[in-house]
Amino acid sequence: MASANDAKGHNRPPLRLHVPEPFYRPGDAVDFSHVTIPPAGAQPRPDEACPARDTYPLCDDLIRVLGEDNQAHGPWDPRLAPETLRQMLREMALVRAFDNRMYRAQRQGKTSFYMKCTGEEATSVCATHALDADDMIFPSYRQQGCLIARGYRLTEMINQIYSNRADKLKGRQLPIMYCSKRLNFFSISGNLATQLPQATGFAMASASKGDSRIAATWVGEGSTAEGDFHSALTFATVYNAPVIFNVINNQWAISSFSGFAGAERANFAARAIGYGVAGLRVDGNDPLAVYAAERWAADRARSNGGPTLIEHFTYRAEGHSTSDDPSAYRSADEGSEWPLGDPVNRLKNHLIAIGEWSEAQQDAQDAELDTMVKEAQKEAEKNGILGHGLHHPFATMFEDVFEELPWHLKEQSEQAIRERQIKWPEDPAE
Amino acid sequence: MSDVITQTQTEAAGETRHMNMIEAINSALDVMLTRDPDVILLGEDIGYFGGVFRCTAGLQEKHGKTRVFDTPISECGIIGVAVGMGAYGLRPVPEIQFADYIYPGLDQLISEAARLRYRSAAEFIAPMTVRSPFGGGIFGGQTHSQSPEAIFTHVSGLKTVVPATPYDAKGLLISCIEDNDPVIFFEPKRIYNGPFDGYYDKPAKSWKGRDDAQVPDGYYKIPLGKARMVTDGDALTILAYGTMVHVAQAVCEAKGVDAQILDLRTLVPLDIEAIEASVRHTGRCLIVHEATRTSGFGAELSALVTERCFYHLEAPVERVTGFDTPYPHSLEWAYFPGPVRIGEAIDKILQD
Ligand SMILES: Cc1ncc(C[n+]2csc(CCOP(=O)(O)OP(=O)(O)O)c2C)c(N)n1
Numbered sequence: 001m002a003s004a005n006d007a008k009g010h011n012r013p014p015l016r017l018h019v020p021e022p023f024y025r026p027g028d029a030v031d032f033s034h035v036t037i038p039p040a041g042a043q044p045r046p047d048e049a050c051p052a053r054d055t056y057p058l059c060d061d062l063i064r065v066l067g068e069d070n071q072a073h074g075p076w077d078p079r080l081a082p083e084t085l086r087q088m089l090r091e092m093a094l095v096r097a098f099d100n101r102m103y104r105a106q107r108q109g110k111t112s113f114y115m116k117c118t119g120e121e122a123t124s125v126c127a128t129h130a131l132d133a134d135d136m137i138f139p140s141y142r143q144q145g146c147l148i149a150r151g152y153r154l155t156e157m158i159n160q161i162y163s164n165r166a167d168k169l170k171g172r173q174l175p176i177m178y179c180s181k182r183l184n185f186f187s188i189s190g191n192l193a194t195q196l197p198q199a200t201g202f203a204m205a206s207a208s209k210g211d212s213r214i215a216a217t218w219v220g221e222g223s224t225a226e227g228d229f230h231s232a233l234t235f236a237t238v239y240n241a242p243v244i245f246n247v248i249n250n251q252w253a254i255s256s257f258s259g260f261a262g263a264e265r266a267n268f269a270a271r272a273i274g275y276g277v278a279g280l281r282v283d284g285n286d287p288l289a290v291y292a293a294e295r296w297a298a299d300r301a302r303s304n305g306g307p308t309l310i311e312h313f314t315y316r317a318e319g320h321s322t323s324d325d326p327s328a329y330r331s332a333d334e335g336s337e338w339p340l341g342d343p344v345n346r347l348k349n350h351l352i353a354i355g356e357w358s359e360a361q362q363d364a365q366d367a368e369l370d371t372m373v374k375e376a377q378k379e380a381e382k383n384g385i386l387g388h389g390l391h392h393p394f395a396t397m398f399e400d401v402f403e404e405l406p407w408h409l410k411e412q413s414e415q416a417i418r419e420r421q422i423k424w425p426e427d428p429a430e
Numbered sequence: 431m432s433d434v435i436t437q438t439q440t441e442a443a444g445e446t447r448h449m450n451m452i453e454a455i456n457s458a459l460d461v462m463l464t465r466d467p468d469v470i471l472l473g474e475d476i477g478y479f480g481g482v483f484r485c486t487a488g489l490q491e492k493h494g495k496t497r498v499f500d501t502p503i504s505e506c507g508i509i510g511v512a513v514g515m516g517a518y519g520l521r522p523v524p525e526i527q528f529a530d531y532i533y534p535g536l537d538q539l540i541s542e543a544a545r546l547r548y549r550s551a552a553e554f555i556a557p558m559t560v561r562s563p564f565g566g567g568i569f570g571g572q573t574h575s576q577s578p579e580a581i582f583t584h585v586s587g588l589k590t591v592v593p594a595t596p597y598d599a600k601g602l603l604i605s606c607i608e609d610n611d612p613v614i615f616f617e618p619k620r621i622y623n624g625p626f627d628g629y630y631d632k633p634a635k636s637w638k639g640r641d642d643a644q645v646p647d648g649y650y651k652i653p654l655g656k657a658r659m660v661t662d663g664d665a666l667t668i669l670a671y672g673t674m675v676h677v678a679q680a681v682c683e684a685k686g687v688d689a690q691i692l693d694l695r696t697l698v699p700l701d702i703e704a705i706e707a708s709v710r711h712t713g714r715c716l717i718v719h720e721a722t723r724t725s726g727f728g729a730e731l732s733a734l735v736t737e738r739c740f741y742h743l744e745a746p747v748e749r750v751t752g753f754d755t756p757y758p759h760s761l762e763w764a765y766f767p768g769p770v771r772i773g774e775a776i777d778k779i780l781q782d
Binding site for chain 2: 017019020021025112113163164167170171172173174175177189190191192193222223225226227228253254255256260261262323328329386387391392394397398401408409412415416419420422423
């Protein structure tokens with residue numbers, strides 16, 4: 001080892017390596033009093049056309065609309081019609097019902113894997129409501145809410161999760177890695193953060209064609225450490241691309257807390273400052289604030305104001321995925337003690353407070369949504385579940401590698417079919 | 431016969447214990463962290479949690495969090511930082527959570543780590559061991575199943591190692607960590623918990639009760655560049671590594687084929703002597719790997735065998751591989767080069 005301290009007579013202090021440590025580990029009691037939560041309505045709302053630097057105070061603040069009194073406050077109140085609020089509530093509750101049922105389906109062995117977004121429903125559902133239907137979404141894997149908000153059929157989603165013979169993606173993708181060109185929902189990659197430069201490129205293309213479509217992309221706070229994040233922001237600022245970067249700060253990246261993505265030193269919204277991009281930090285469990293911030297960024301992009309980075313400050317209330325056991329690395333109390341509450345409850349309580357909803361209606365709706373998901377599941381199961389033979393025909397395995405099947409894939413395809421007759425003689429799929 | 435290393439020939443230290451591959455890897459890391467204060471472990475989720483496959487479980491607790499620690503999700507950062515640590519004089523052992531996620535770190539590996547010794551005329555070296563679970567068979571879909579070894583064997587300056595047993599995993603990993611060159615250590619995740627014979631619809635096997643899972647607690651090394659003869663035989667040579675060693679062996683047992691199976695263990699450097707000796711002995715050669723076929727490492731092996739043993743060959747060299755498609759989630763077992771594909775290839779080779 002090449003230590004200068006080995007030299008005689010030095011009097012320099014030894015350096016120390018800092019390795020971040022989360023506040024709580026399993027068994028610890030949780031106290032979130034260090035999390036600064038400003039009052040709802042207290043944050044200024046600059047004009048969408050403002051210079052990026054006018055947003056920088058907001059990068060260190062937290063945009064909030066819904067107060068403890070369940071009323072909307074301040075300049076960020078998007079003043080949505082009650083029907084819109086009810087619609088968003090319905091879709092968030094649907095995402096939750098869907099997640100719960102699919103989680104169970106994985107435990108029942110009907111699929112290999114599932115990922116819930118419990119607690120983060122607003123960051124996808126309400127953000128999608130703030131976009132136009134033809135704006136392009138470049139999601140990560142926890143944005144099932146975007147698809148649901150765009151009205152994707154649940155059965156289609158479950159077909160994908162089961163990789164069955166009706167799966168539009170022909171059984172090739174991991175469950176939850178949906179894609180829908182019709183709904184302007186880009187194909188999801190398992191490789192983190194790759195969607196960020198892609199969204200930027202889409203936005204640049206739209207701008208270069210004089211189109212009016214913008215792009216929005218989602219990424220976890222942990223993944224902002226990837227080089228793709230930094231490349232995307234550089235391109236976005238250089239070309240003033242009409243793109244929105246949604247950073248979902250749910251505090252945890254598998255077992256690594258947000259400190260391993262740099263959160264001990266600066267908020268994620270503050271990443272915008274170094275690039276000269278507009279930045280907003282939002283209470284991600286406040287459906288109205290999420291909507292308002294996304295709408296602000298969309299309007300800005302649409303009027304050639306350029307990119308915005310939004311940090312949605314939220315909490316991953318469940319495990320990372322069905323392969324994860326969060327009790328091994330974080331305090332069990334974190335979820336219940338999270339000071340920003342639950343997005344579904346907050347919107348429900350708001351609607352009740354303004355006389356537009358009731359607990360009874362909520363209960364009825366929950367029951368209705370649960371039945372709806374169950375029925376979609378039943379319908380999807382007719383097309384097969386993972387590993388039970390009802391999948392796409394073997395030959396499809398070789399399709400779409402290229403536009404046309406080259407000789408070597410033809411040979412391999414014939415081999416796969418030959419093998420199949422030996423391996424699965426009873427298999428109903430060709 | 432060349433000096434093909436067999437397990438009994440290898441020096442082993444300390445009491446032996448039954449271990450699965452994860453425990454053997456953990457033990458190798460533990461031994462090296464204890465022996466050498468310059469060894470340092472870094473990677474996503476490896477610290478407190480002990481890694482998503484638990485290979486580093488307990489090591490942070492034992493060796494402290496400045497020697498075993500979590501990193502940002504940044505593979506180019508992880509590998510780039512390891513290059514710098516190597517330049518300082520440490521022996522970093524970075525973990526890439528899945529081999530499928532090594533690509534953001536490729537430039538640091540290919541242009542930097544692999545070339546540092548050469549371009550600095552050996553003034554600087556990058557003595558790192560990049561550990562990464564690889565291969566399919568766990569319903570991981572196309573981004574948790576890849577076998578990208580050929581990308582690395584193509585790069586001059588990198589060594590590529592793939593263990594197939596717990597005993598080898600520990601001994602090879604210790605050699606890698608002590609090696610002064612950058613090494614890619616691919617851990618076949620399908621056999622972490624037990625050998626896999628390719629019959630995915632039969633109950634999984636366990637490492638328990640097997641000689642190759644009796645692992646010494648202490649320090650021992652298996653040299654890089656030495657193949658292991660799995661079974662001796664006359665009918666044909668089978669070259670394999672990782673999971674496919676076990677699949678090939680099970681097929682030969684089931685078919686009653688008297689094959690000489692070589693577990694290559696290290697792809698670079700390659701035990702060419704053992705390969706030549708075996709093919710000259712049997713006159714027939716089958717190469718088995720899980721990675722896609724075209725430009726896979728099997729192509730290199732086939733070329734070498736043809737160049738060096740052509741006049742000893744009684745049949746064309748055959749390759750059994752994955753197909754040239756991404757790993758499809760629902761058709762994983764159609765993709766996997768299992769008993770049927772291997773069996774057909776053996777029949778074909780033995781026909782001539
Ligand atoms: C390039 C790459 N590296 C590593 C992984 C493995 N991995 C999958 S999810 C994940 C954590 C991501 O955390 P974050 O970005 O915070 O998103 P969250 O899961 O919290 O929504 C990791 C490390 C991956 N998928 N891709």
